[in-house]
Amino acid sequence: MASPHLAISCRGVRKHFVLRHTRSLKEAVMWLLRGRKGDLSKSFDALHDVTFDVRDGETVALLGLNGSGKSTLLKLLSGVLQPDAGTVLTRKRVAGLIEVGAGFHHDLSGRDNVYLNGAILGMSEREIDQMYDSIVEFSEIGEFINTEVKFYSSGMYLKLAFSIAVHTDPEVFLIDEILAVGDEPFQRKCIAKIKELAEAGKTLFVVSHDLDLVSSICERGILLERGNVVMDGPVEGVVAELRRRSAAVE
Numbered sequence: 001m002a003s004p005h006l007a008i009s010c011r012g013v014r015k016h017f018v019l020r021h022t023r024s025l026k027e028a029v030m031w032l033l034r035g036r037k038g039d040l041s042k043s044f045d046a047l048h049d050v051t052f053d054v055r056d057g058e059t060v061a062l063l064g065l066n067g068s069g070k071s072t073l074l075k076l077l078s079g080v081l082q083p084d085a086g087t088v089l090t091r092k093r094v095a096g097l098i099e100v101g102a103g104f105h106h107d108l109s110g111r112d113n114v115y116l117n118g119a120i121l122g123m124s125e126r127e128i129d130q131m132y133d134s135i136v137e138f139s140e141i142g143e144f145i146n147t148e149v150k151f152y153s154s155g156m157y158l159k160l161a162f163s164i165a166v167h168t169d170p171e172v173f174l175i176d177e178i179l180a181v182g183d184e185p186f187q188r189k190c191i192a193k194i195k196e197l198a199e200a201g202k203t204l205f206v207v208s209h210d211l212d213l214v215s216s217i218c219e220r221g222i223l224l225e226r227g228n229v230v231m232d233g234p235v236e237g238v239v240a241e242l243r244r245r246s247a248a249v250e
């Protein structure tokens, strides 16, 4: 990292996607007959030129309407995607709860996945041994821990994934709408845990459409609109601006 106090640094980040449209056979033949003029695919920038820094210990809500680029940005921060231009730097220990169960191997039991995911998130086998009971207890998975995870419900995936991630003691915690699939008691428990992490000085970067929730967890908001940062400041102001823009869309 360029600065010792930065948890995340995004500079001029651009992410480009190609959308391949399904065309009829007739359209494809016409395209060939015309000498392949024009394009059967359409490309667009999900993120244009995104620049921001997050200092150690900051709690940031990434806000925006559907399709504004939030999940794409989180995937760049977690390293799942690479930017087409610009640079993304983060602290070493980043735990991302981005796609529920994304790091899970479906044919393995919950127990094996604890070891697999713990290792992916940088824990040694001994560390996982020490944490194992606590991970299982927090996850509320109970005896299903020895069942293959392909038989888990989406809520069970979330519970185990969340529990593993918080036990890895990450420096930066990325959270994408994860609470949506958990039941209410577990949501309350997760929120309490997230607040505990924030108070312990961890850096949080949270995507959620639950504006009251993010206002209660985060101090700063970054508003994305069509792949651009349009506002960055105290969360209350950014939430108010998003509400204003949402009302204008209706």
Ligand SMILES: Nc1ncnc2c1ncn2[C@@H]1O[C@H](COP(=O)(O)OP(=O)(O)OP(=O)(O)O)[C@@H](O)[C@H]1O
Pocket (backbone or CB within 6 Å): 017, 018, 019, 046, 064, 065, 066, 067, 068, 069, 070, 071, 072, 073
């Ligand atoms: N792998 C991909 N291939 C093509 N387009 C993609 C891909 N991933 C995302 N996109 C597009 O990029 C844009 C931004 O998507 P993204 O999921 O980042 O938005 P979002 O702000 O997280 O939306 P939501 O609030 O609905 O979750 C959308 O138009 C989406 O269709």
